[in-house]
Amino acid sequence: MSQNQTALIIGAHSDMARAIANQLASEGYNLQLAARNAQARLARSATDLILRHQGEVNCLELDVAATDSHADFIEQLTPLPDVVVCVAGVMPDQQSAEQDYALAKLMIDTNYAGVVSLFEGLAPRMASRGTGCLVGISSVAGDRGRQKNYIYGSTKAALTTYLSGLRNRLASKGVHVITVKPGFVNTAMTEGMDLPEKLTAEASEVALDISKAIQKQRNIIYSKPIWRLVMLVIKHIPEFIFKKLDI
Amino acid sequence: MPTEQQISGWGRFPKAQGQQHFYRSESELAALVAEHPHCIARGGGRAYGDSALAGVMLNSKHFNHVRAFDRDSGLITVEAGLILADLLAAFVPQGWIVPVTPGTQFVSIGGMVASDVHGKNHHVDGSFGQHIQSLRIMMADGSIQQCSATDNADLFHATIGGMGLTGIILTVSFRMLPIQSAWIRQETRRCDSLDAVMDEFEQSQHWKYTVAWIDCLSQGENLGRSVLFRGEHASRAELPMPLAERALAPKAKRKLNVPFNFPRGLLNRWTVSAFNEVYFRRAPEKRTDFVDYQSFFYPLDAIHNWNRIYGKKGFVQYQCVIPKAESREALQKLLGLIASAGEGSFLAVLKLFGPQDGLLSFPTEGYTLALDFPAKPSVFALLDRLDQVMLEHHGRIYLTKDARMSAHTLRQSYSELSHWQDIANLYDPKQRWQSEQSSRLGLRQSEPPKEAQNS
Ligand SMILES: Cc1cc2nc3c(=O)[nH]c(=O)nc-3n(C[C@H](O)[C@H](O)[C@H](O)COP(=O)(O)OP(=O)(O)OC[C@H]3O[C@@H](n4cnc5c(N)ncnc54)[C@H](O)[C@@H]3O)c2cc1C
Ligand SMILES: NC(=O)c1ccc[n+]([C@@H]2O[C@H](COP(=O)([O-])OP(=O)(O)OC[C@H]3O[C@@H](n4cnc5c(N)ncnc54)[C@H](OP(=O)(O)O)[C@@H]3O)[C@@H](O)[C@H]2O)c1
Numbered sequence: 001m002s003q004n005q006t007a008l009i010i011g012a013h014s015d016m017a018r019a020i021a022n023q024l025a026s027e028g029y030n031l032q033l034a035a036r037n038a039q040a041r042l043a044r045s046a047t048d049l050i051l052r053h054q055g056e057v058n059c060l061e062l063d064v065a066a067t068d069s070h071a072d073f074i075e076q077l078t079p080l081p082d083v084v085v086c087v088a089g090v091m092p093d094q095q096s097a098e099q100d101y102a103l104a105k106l107m108i109d110t111n112y113a114g115v116v117s118l119f120e121g122l123a124p125r126m127a128s129r130g131t132g133c134l135v136g137i138s139s140v141a142g143d144r145g146r147q148k149n150y151i152y153g154s155t156k157a158a159l160t161t162y163l164s165g166l167r168n169r170l171a172s173k174g175v176h177v178i179t180v181k182p183g184f185v186n187t188a189m190t191e192g193m194d195l196p197e198k199l200t201a202e203a204s205e206v207a208l209d210i211s212k213a214i215q216k217q218r219n220i221i222y223s224k225p226i227w228r229l230v231m232l233v234i235k236h237i238p239e240f241i242f243k244k245l246d247i
Numbered sequence: 248m249p250t251e252q253q254i255s256g257w258g259r260f261p262k263a264q265g266q267q268h269f270y271r272s273e274s275e276l277a278a279l280v281a282e283h284p285h286c287i288a289r290g291g292g293r294a295y296g297d298s299a300l301a302g303v304m305l306n307s308k309h310f311n312h313v314r315a316f317d318r319d320s321g322l323i324t325v326e327a328g329l330i331l332a333d334l335l336a337a338f339v340p341q342g343w344i345v346p347v348t349p350g351t352q353f354v355s356i357g358g359m360v361a362s363d364v365h366g367k368n369h370h371v372d373g374s375f376g377q378h379i380q381s382l383r384i385m386m387a388d389g390s391i392q393q394c395s396a397t398d399n400a401d402l403f404h405a406t407i408g409g410m411g412l413t414g415i416i417l418t419v420s421f422r423m424l425p426i427q428s429a430w431i432r433q434e435t436r437r438c439d440s441l442d443a444v445m446d447e448f449e450q451s452q453h454w455k456y457t458v459a460w461i462d463c464l465s466q467g468e469n470l471g472r473s474v475l476f477r478g479e480h481a482s483r484a485e486l487p488m489p490l491a492e493r494a495l496a497p498k499a500k501r502k503l504n505v506p507f508n509f510p511r512g513l514l515n516r517w518t519v520s521a522f523n524e525v526y527f528r529r530a531p532e533k534r535t536d537f538v539d540y541q542s543f544f545y546p547l548d549a550i551h552n553w554n555r556i557y558g559k560k561g562f563v564q565y566q567c568v569i570p571k572a573e574s575r576e577a578l579q580k581l582l583g584l585i586a587s588a589g590e591g592s593f594l595a596v597l598k599l600f601g602p603q604d605g606l607l608s609f610p611t612e613g614y615t616l617a618l619d620f621p622a623k624p625s626v627f628a629l630l631d632r633l634d635q636v637m638l639e640h641h642g643r644i645y646l647t648k649d650a651r652m653s654a655h656t657l658r659q660s661y662s663e664l665s666h667w668q669d670i671a672n673l674y675d676p677k678q679r680w681q682s683e684q685s686s687r688l689g690l691r692q693s694e695p696p697k698e699a700q701n702s
Binding site: 044047051052054192193194 | 315
């Protein structure tokens with residue numbers, strides 16, 4: 001149990017975030033839930049979590065892409081959380097993003113730049129405390145660029161590289177960094193897509209995998225774990241073949 | 248726009264084509280209801296047949312918040328998509344359990360209302376519907392109605408057991424049961440015949456939970472041999488030491504999985520009889536022990552995807568109830584037919600219900616028998632014969648398990664059907680709520696559907 005520990009969840013209105021919040025609250029964490037339009041949209045979740053797990057839940061306003069606001073956001077966090085999970089991310093349709101740079105920029109700002117801004121603000125505080133755990137949700141899409149979603153994929157690749165460097169920097173400071181690479185997950189983001197059942201996780205499975213990774217201080221996890229193998233194969237296809245594939 | 252998918256109930260028979268839509272708020276649901284002229288609610292998908300199948304299914308999975316809980320009275324209000332397992336995982340450690348539970352915890356609370364589910368305590372506590380204080384329902388016109396036994400009572404009673412055909416249940420308020428421990432004191436008794444197990448049921452009326460596993464393949468003197476289980480919530484004081492320390496938090500069990508469909512033919516008369524023989528021989532003549540609530544209420548939940556053991560073509564569950572006065576005679580005949588047909592079914596379940604009123608609810612005072620069969624023509628012929636016996640003895644079939652009864656059988660067995668239809672028509676005059684089952688049975692029509700009339 002993690003009594004009196006606090007977890008901050010960023011992008012808290014999503015299905016994945018709700019599952020993570022529920023998992024961590026069941027282990028005894030108090031929660032800080034951060035999202036856009038938080039007061040109006042998170043009240044129902046907060047009540048649910050309090051009734052189920054009897055911990056403390058606070059709702060905080062945060063726009064991940066509005067980096068100017070991040071210093072103040074981090075300043076007001078009481079307490080400084082023990083665990084931070086950044087779930088926020090966007091994946092507009094690839095073809096639209098090819099035609100409209102604003103959509104590509106939105107992915108860069110949310111999936112990459114926004115996380116960097118937040119984690120850079122949190123890292124020194126955790127390092128000077130000497131404990132902490134930062135969890136970033138990247139994606140298998142970042143392991144190799146494919147024509148179907150390479151703009152999104154490249155923001156996740158950047159995030160993966162960022163998290164790897166941050167882990168390296170903080171390893172000697174008592175702060176742990178986890179990179180989570182989900183494959184397909186049944187959430188609002190993928191609703192209506194025809195996903196292969198055996199490769200698709202429920203949000204609650206991803207949440208459980210993350211909780212175990214926090215407890216065991218894992219560095220990089222795939223969820224479902226089978227994706228590690230799938231991506232190993234995909235990463236090893238030679239580029240001269242890969243460029244002709246439609247996968 | 249969601250893609251069409253092939254989808255089925257727990258029995259994997261029949262399979263249907265349809266779209267699933269998800270909603271996370273009442274306004275999202277209202278928009279879906281406005282958009283689709285015909286649709287049906289879908290929860291955990293644990294109904295065996297076609298109750299939750301349709302061209303458009305509104306899946307409640309993400310509408311699953313706990314909204315309110317009063318620790319003094321136990322009154323809880325939850326969104327209907329909440330899965331029972333999640334409710335129990337949160338509230339059993341706090342000393343509360345649901346007043347009535349079906350034999351799997353992967354149902355939604357909305358599904359428990361729509362099928363008015365019963366548990367092993369029906370003879371003492373009635374069905375789930377009897378513990379509901381109020382419901383909020385999204386109606387066919389997109390408006391929201393609150394109802395209870397005193398407020399819009401007709402809608403309330405027609406929705407409990409109403410198979411989603413009166414509207415989409417949004418929230419359910421009901422009373423939880425306080426418990427001192429998550430353990431059940433269980434007594435097991437082996438009964439060598441149908442008469443023996445029925446006598447044992449009669450003598451166990453004061454026990455809170457009773458149920459029997461019955462061997463449907465044994466014949467002659469052994470016809471109806473059973474293992475009866477009865478249980479009570481264990482108080483903290485009566486628990487032996489290692490258990491008492493974790494009274495409300497038994498250790499999680501390892502789950503098994505059935506990773507693929509079993510080939511047809513693996514379950515046959517011989518393998519199943521052999522299983523039943525071993526199971527029965529191993530049962531003690533009489534024994535008392537403490538079992539955790541999961542093992543007691545949900546033995547099959549420990550094996551994920553167990554529905555795959557019947558293969559790709561799926562299976563059907565036959566569950567009927569026979570009024571008490573006629574139970575003995577009817578059960579003899581039903582078991583005789585099943586045993587001589589020798590169609591593979593693992594242990595079946597036998598249970599004595601207490602009295603109950605309801606419009607479309609299944610339970611009525613008497614014995615209920617439930618067993619699984621592979622979905623195939625010879626089985627359907629057998630089930631039609633069972634229906635005849637069941638009708639002669641004034642029984643009925645449980646809608647949430649059904650995938651094949653005839654529209655005539657329904658009309659001969661549910662005596663309050665037309666009363667229920669009047670209420671459903673009042674609240675949904677355009678008959679917007681439709682499932683494959685409601686169309687097959689003409690549940691909303693006063694006359695059986697055309698195809699059925701000719702047959
Ligand atoms: C292993 C197993 C054991 C079982 N044991 C028992 C038992 O002991 N006793 C018992 O009574 N039943 C039992 N059942 C049956 C089960 O309890 C019912 O089928 C229940 O309705 C399933 O709930 P669900 O959420 O999965 O519903 P679904 O299968 O998704 O739907 C079932 C029906 O409920 C309706 N419905 C679902 N959600 C809503 C909603 N929000 N608003 C309106 N209508 C809705 C659907 O339209 C459909 O008609 C068992 C089933 C299994 C698989
Ligand atoms: N689903 C998958 O198959 C899959 C696979 C691999 C990785 N992932 C990653 O997993 C994470 C969660 O995904 P999901 O499937 O749950 O997606 P989702 O349903 O679209 O949720 C994404 C969440 O991010 C929030 N968000 C977006 N922009 C934000 C901003 N500027 N500020 C604050 N919050 C913002 C959204 O909040 P609003 O409600 O305010 O819009 C939303 O709650 C994402 O990082 C995604 O890239 C998902």
